[in-house]
Amino acid sequence: MNFTADFQSPMKITSTDFGPASGLSSSIMEKLMILTDAAKYDVACTSSGVDRQGDGTGIGNAKSCGICHSFAADGRCISLLKILFTNECIFNCSYCQNNCNHDIPRATFTPEEICTLTIQFYRRNYIEGLFLSSGIIGSPTYTMELIYETIYKLRTFYRFQGYIHVKAIPGADPLLIEKTGFLADRMSINLELPTSSALKKLAPCKSRHTILTPMRQIQKGITENKNELISLGMSNGIVKSSMNISKGTIPRFVPAGQSTQMIIGATPENDFQIMSVAEGLYQKFGLKRVFYSAFVNVTQDSNLPALPQGPPLLREHRLYQADWLLRYYHFTVDELLSEDKPNFNIYLDPKCDWALRHLEYFPVEISTADYKTLLRVPGIGAKSAKRIVKARRGSRLDFPDLKKIGVVLKRALYFITCSGRMMYPTKIDEDYICRSLLSDSSQIPKEIREQEYRQLSLFDDVSFSS
Amino acid sequence: MYVFQCEDSLDGILTGVYDAWASHYGHKNIQLSSDKSGEIMLFNQYITVIPDFEKSRKVSRTLIRRLGIPFYETICKCAMADGNCKKLSMDKANAIYQAIVMALALPEGARVLEYLAQPCISCIFQLCRQTDNEAHYMIEFIRFAELESGILFSMIHPKNNVLPVVAEHFTNRFPLENFLIYDATHKIAGIHKVQKDYIITDASELNIELTKQYSMDEQEYRRLWKAFFDTIAIEARINPKLQSQNIPKRYWKDTVELA
């Protein structure tokens, strides 16, 4: 793989004029609204995974923790200018409002318009960068070309060094995907649905094959790029990234990694199936993030569930919690779910649920338990576990100290001892602990509190969707 | 007990550390205080510390040399925090003094910062977290407006003195912009000129009217941003409670989209 050659070759850029500075035409406003509305069901909006200092010649930098800039009325983070290049689309995915059978207003940006909006929003600290996706216009390769052209311009002409997340368009020329990967921080291809049969039914123009092929290509690109950087002793291949593409340094390929998204609740898969797919993506495709998007029925297609109670938000929430357990808490899907118990408990978060079914591991002694054991205690997060391990070297920790450290005692107290003592006399008994945990109504998700949850028996395997 | 009363600033507190150390009253008999409103106790002797840049610099140098930069940064962040928090068990300046005494006395040095069961360390931990959190909020939520002169202007109202952290962030981010961030709580400004480092300066005389003379494009970009902000929300998921949990109400007035 030759990493530098592509950057030397001059790109032809069709310069469409943005118009005189003062008279931003109303059509920009229209386009922005149409193409934002069309992009909003893609849930990924993180700007994390890469640390990059500005090099002083342009604008922007990146922080690996990610930075949100606002929160929309739905409470979701706004980090990136999330727009489509166009909402024209030749495909007919039945869950998508942009599908070609729909009669909706259509719009298409020019690369220049996107660059100007990105830079002007960024200077005002509205955004952390750009998230560019697109409907399929002409062909997948042609669409990818437009995306490439846009971010090429943004990176070179505007010397933008902030965060860029772009979609790889399934079926596009691999060379274009590769060139784009050297300009973007993150790339994503949405898996859309957890099983290939569901995909066939709802997105007949897509297939597992066209989705997984570019995903594999990007994974390989990332690994090769890291190895090359390591072999040159330039970095550990993980953090610092340079935008000095003109100065002959080795550019980074998708340094913030790859992500994907699955739609939840449009098709009948259970949580066990969904989490197993996610686990496979982390392990076999090296994905950085899997996002779960509670299905919102925008097309009223007869193939799709109507969902009169609204999108399955609680279920989505549980999947994110479980995803977190996979990525940071060393859990495997098999520990959390099984064929016999294929869905998460709606009353308890997946970690509490696991702990209650494994009381043989508890109580855990705070002064001696190792880091991984502490991680499994409900109410102890990764940060608090690290702090406990360090702080107990200085002196004995007691319950009030744990509270200051950040442990959620009202959850943890059933599962821990400090110097052999429990916080209150309590039974290590599944029913007892469960009842005590649930007597604190803040533990119970709002969605359930508002239903008459008492009518359901506690460990019923209630399905979320229905 | 000898109580050294310091000004509530990094220089003030570090001068206090210097004076207390030099006094030879013995660490056990010394307290520092940065709280002017604190009640006066009968058997205490009160000593007023006059902030002295040289003394403060000497203490900084010693801390960096003996305990390393991360330790020093922690102390700075703690000093920048608003110490008027009711939940604190200890005065901010006193916590800093005790932590320094402890770190210099024990073989593990800077690692004493991990001993969260120690009252002074737990206090420093809380205050640092307070500063870090607010600095992060500021970096997320401050908004710049382009003025007629091309300068980017921003006004903020932080509780803690986070302007240095914020100005540093934007200096790296916007090397080719002239910008001014005005901290209206502490009446100071962070000023950055193209390709220079930033400076923090007293801004009690700032003419607020001048900061309202926007460039021709400014209103247009605000409109575009608000339109984006309104459009990106998914109607079926509207959740005002979650929204105000994520962006606390007190920051709304300095944004464009929620003001």
Ligand code: SF4
């Ligand atoms: S390809 Fe499918 S999901 Fe993507 S915009 Fe077109 S119709 Fe929508």
